[in-house]
Amino acid sequence: MKFNKTLFALAATVLLWATAFPAIRVALEGYGPAQLSFLRLAVASLALAAVAPALGVRRPERADLWRIALAGGAGMSAYQLLLNWGEVHVPAGTASLIVAAVPAMSAVLAACFLGERFTPARAGGTLVALAGAALVGVSGKESGYTAAAWAVLAAACSQAVYNLTIKPLLHRYTGLEVASYAMWAGTALLVPLAPSTVRAAFGAPAGTTAAVVFLGLLPSAAGFVIWGYAVARLSVTAATAALHLVPAVTLAVSYLWLGEQPRPVAVLGGLVTIAGLVLLNKPRAMGSRRLGRAAKRSVSRLTRRGGTTDVQP
Template sequence: MVPRIASPRFLALAGTVVLWASAFPAIRVGLDGLGVAALSFLRLVIAALALTLVAPLAHVRLPRRADLPLIALCGATGMTAYQLLLNWGEIHVDAGTASLLISIAPVFSVLLGTLFLHERLRRTSVVGSLVALAGAAVVSLAEGAGGFTGSAPAVLVAALVQGVYHFASKPLLRRCTGLEVATYTMTAGTLFALPLLPAACRAAVHAPAGALLSAVYLGLLPSALGFVIWAYAVARLPLATSTAALYLVPPVALVVSFLWLGETPHPLALAGGAVGIIGVILVNRRPAHPADSPTPLAQGAVRA
């Protein structure tokens, strides 16, 4: 029986793509009134609180003591550092362009797995990595056409730390659900971000309503709800379907950024982004043996 596109699992997958894509323009809105530090902290703490409240209903177990070092690493990189770097980068990089740069995060995850987990590096992974990195370089050049800034490199470093997160979360995902890993690491990321609390309080007092609503939106929907419905979808859909849907995040982010912010990306950035996505598709190609295929979260979800 062919699964219906309107079934809850497909709707959850589509909702995840839209939520994660919409996060990129929402960041631009939040930055205008809150700044990098405050927006990063508020998004993390709101998401962590929401996931903690959902945890008993979703039967999220307490983490094992032996997993705490990995959880700390994932929280520090994939949550705290990622938010700070992406938010800083989006001060000057268009939201849609940022989504194109972030999309190469799985490349870093694969390379790290090869270096530290002794995973076999296939020919398609090598070619795909080179293609994706070349595409990212083209996007960065397009962003620097009006004068070099550190913003595009900051977004690329955000993709790198996101790759570290996916690499480090692989052992956790063998023992825990995707939602459990998200809850643990989001909480850890919030703890690492606590030094930003004074700046967040000062900025929140004077921030316009739109910026505060953006922070709430980012924390509750793309971060918290996005992970909940993503976990629901990947538990009920084939790996290939879930992974393929992630390639839609950058195109959807470009559309949402155009409709919401009126952003029109540089043609060179679009060309580089298309090349980068092709590279990531090559990297994520897996042998036809289920045992050799990681979970989609291990491959790398393109999220903001």
């Protein structure tokens, strides 16, 4: 049986991004949400800086720096702060179910600000996905859960803003370059947290520090590199469809690693979200010849640009 490197890379991406949610819960046992955010981004930034020359990452143009700063602030700094704070009370698997709504939020922003067409099917899929995320958000009854769930939902909104911001950049840079620029910008914005992070590191258990290093090196740095490899060799539909597996894998990993058992209502909300995303991404009917030409153009564009994603952990 022939080894398929592309499918292996896609599976590795799903696994890495799925394990990030429970790893955050472990890291929070030794670090505050703010310190975890800075340290994770710093580790990822150093790793990407080390491999950037070998991967051909170019310097960005001066005119694009403001957009890169906005992308880093929304998709890296704000996303990490909100997600980490939310996971103080929200189980890892539940958080992944809420974050799964990012593509739906991205579609709404793209329709509002980029003029992308919003067909009835896309509108219906978006509404269903957002309804599922809201159902997950109100599924808990513990003190602090609801506010934390809305913080995770706000993190998903930040990621959607990131996706909107980077679209123009992807016409001039590869997906890996854009992710690297945003990672470095997001880290720079959180530098004021460095002193408190260093103090926290001296008192944190070794296991929690290892979890932070894992988050920075694998889901953040390696995850984007491997994702870029996979998506450059597949169609957008095939690549992003695999990301629908992230919540399911997260639930399984969270159960095995942390013993978390999600509420049935949360699982139902997650299924509703995934159903909405399937409807949202359903391609319009077209002839086989037209579909073939569209697929070839899609792969060609991705090969040149390196691809990107609507979801990150």
